[in-house]
Amino acid sequence: GAGVSQSPSNKVTEKGKDVELRCDPISGHTALYWYRQSLGQGLEFLIYFQGNSAPDKSGLPSDRFSAERTGGSVSTLTIQRTQQEDSAVYLCASSLDGTGFSPLHFGNGTRLTVT
Amino acid sequence: AQSVTQLGSHVSVSEGALVLLRCNYSSSVPPYLFWYVQYPNQGLQLLLKYTSAATLVKGINGFEAEFKKSETSFHLTKPSAHMSDAAEYFCAVIANTGNQFYFGTGTSLTVIP
Numbered sequence: 001g002a003g004v005s006q007s008p009s010n011k012v013t014e015k016g017k018d019v020e021l022r023c024d025p026i027s028g029h030t031a032l033y034w035y036r037q038s039l040g041q042g043l044e045f046l047i048y049f050q051g052n053s054a055p056d057k058s059g060l061p062s063d064r065f066s067a068e069r070t071g072g073s074v075s076t077l078t079i080q081r082t083q084q085e086d087s088a089v090y091l092c093a094s095s096l097d098g099t100g101f102s103p104l105h106f107g108n109g110t111r112l113t114v115t
Numbered sequence: 116a117q118s119v120t121q122l123g124s125h126v127s128v129s130e131g132a133l134v135l136l137r138c139n140y141s142s143s144v145p146p147y148l149f150w151y152v153q154y155p156n157q158g159l160q161l162l163l164k165y166t167s168a169a170t171l172v173k174g175i176n177g178f179e180a181e182f183k184k185s186e187t188s189f190h191l192t193k194p195s196a197h198m199s200d201a202a203e204y205f206c207a208v209i210a211n212t213g214n215q216f217y218f219g220t221g222t223s224l225t226v227i228p
Binding site for chain 2: 004031033035041042043045048050055056091093098099100101103104105106107108109
């Protein structure tokens with residue numbers, strides 16, 4: 001597709017359940033980023049992929065969060081045993097090569113609500 | 116390490132008035148700087164970027180920003196606000212040798228008719 005695609009756009013889940021969020025980056029983009037956006041908190045970096053490897057996982061808030069990327073394309077962010085504080089908009093972005101010269105292209109996000 | 120500070124989480128301007136959104140950065144190496152805009156229920160869109168060429172950068176929708184190294188600033192301006200400019204604006208920085216983008220906390224722009 002022409003842009004970064006994220007699914008689902010909205011997800012409501014019960015506390016304690018696991019959720020999977022999907023990101024399809026722009027074709028040919030080697031770098032992929034996950035961010036979390038909470039009201040008034042700006043964008044919180046979660047993880048960065050270059051190809052299928054994740055050289056920077058420093059932003060994952062706990063071991064309940066994990067992410068993978070396969071085929072240098074689709075990425076999945078998994079949150080296990082969800083908690084209410086996980087409620088946020090999860091944004092995925094891709095860039096051509098992960099350098100500052102290539103800006104980020106964002107998807108529309110997945111709004112996660114944990115009840 | 117790199118970081119950005121956006122002064123003013125909320126800015127209100129009258130339609131037709133000057134828009135000024137402030138961004139100050141911190142970087143131990145030459146930075147690349149970006150402004151993104153987020154309209155309601157949408158992802159972030161690139162407005163403009165500075166990558167060490169001209170210090171005055173022009174972007175989409177009439178916005179521009181000036182890189183001032185002496186002030187470590189990259190403020191976003193538009194001469195005349197339009198109702199459609201109402202959105203959330205984010206400043207971001209990355210080291211020119213890095214791969215980690217650091218975002219500010221955002222400024223919500225309201226345009227008053």
